[in-house]
Amino acid sequence: MSDALRYALRQPGSPEIALAVPQGGVSRVHLPDPQSKARFIAAVAKARCEDGEELELLGEPVERLKPAARARLLKRVGVLSPAVTLLTNLNAWENIALAAAYHGSPSRERVAQITQEVLGAFVAEPLALLARLPDQLGTLQRRLVAFVRLLVMEPELVVIDALDEGLSREECASVARLEAQYRARHPSGTLLFVDAREEPS
């Protein structure tokens, strides 16, 4: 089976990293420090690598990709990270439906269906949540909305960064169910959880 993601960082002064994530499973990666994690997330999210980095996404090396091919590849990859925020002037529903409305697919009905199913599994009143602006949502609710927004685009590879950061113990347990939600919709998709090792104090 081919790899969904291959990443390598070889640069003087930085810890050496070599990752290979197999296609179609759930993987967890612990990177040596927050800086390496930020570099890795940025490389995946942009499908672009900087000096000393090598990246291959869904079997395609990103180094010499043309802009159109890069855009096509990025549509197949989703990143859920604290750095990728919600749009503050749109409510939760508008945030979820924005990309689908812009690209013309999936349909509004399909987006509504996915939203209802996923949010229904986590929240008692999904409609009330969808009408709120991001500033009126809690940390977990914001992450849920971002997850649904990502799920709607049906990516083949999802990279999730620091999902449980800043959440309570109960909320962390709730967030763990996101994995099941993704697997139920994309049995052949790849899910990668990324974390950075705690720096010694």
Next chain:
Amino acid sequence: MLRALREIEGGVKLSVNALGRLGRLRRPPIRESFLRQIYFTGVTAATGVVLRASVLGVLIIAITMDVLDADVDLAVKILLLLVFREIGPLAAAVVVILRTGTAISAEVAMMRISGQTRALRHLGINLYDYIVVPRVAGVMLATMVLTFYIQFLAVLGGLLFSPLIIDATFMELSGRFFALFSPVDFVYSTIKSLLFGFTIAACCCYHGLNPPSLTQNAVPQVVTRAVTQSAMLMLGINAVFAYIVFGILFFGLVTAKV
């Protein structure tokens, strides 16, 4: 110097891209953003200018006739030249810069600083399509409509209320006004207001998308730069139009050959 050249290059690139992508307004989220922009720029600003625009017309006619001892013909001519051609589009542009220009530059800068533009890129949404095109198109249209509204109120106010101050009837003033009015005045102010709206929105979007740093402290700097440059560009455009239409630039130092 280098920064100024970079800003000019960036501004031109943004303007060309925005104009080339106007067709994207057909896409639902961009159309919604465009309509929202028209509402905030045009509709909400309209209520605040009613009294000021009416007073403007009255003052022009009253001052011209009373202070300059002009006849009805000259007073209406000045009302037409000043209000219709110059003050109408300028007053609308000033309102748009102060209300919308500041809001656009601060909003876009905040989007850039807080990572919302990054989120849009991850969703495969082009920043020109979602941020620049609806704002530029919306502000252009709203500035044009606001200009007509201010012109209408100022002329109506001048014609209606001036008979209370000066020795001329409403029928006399309005008769002269319609005799002197030509479609050129209308076309001139339409083109000028569209250009003002385009310049203000493009300038504010450019500065919002290119803050000096990615910290909250950059927002006031972005707003200051956007407003100052929009005002300077507006005055520059006005001078060019004055040269083209009246044949005179820099108070008569340069005269156009007809």
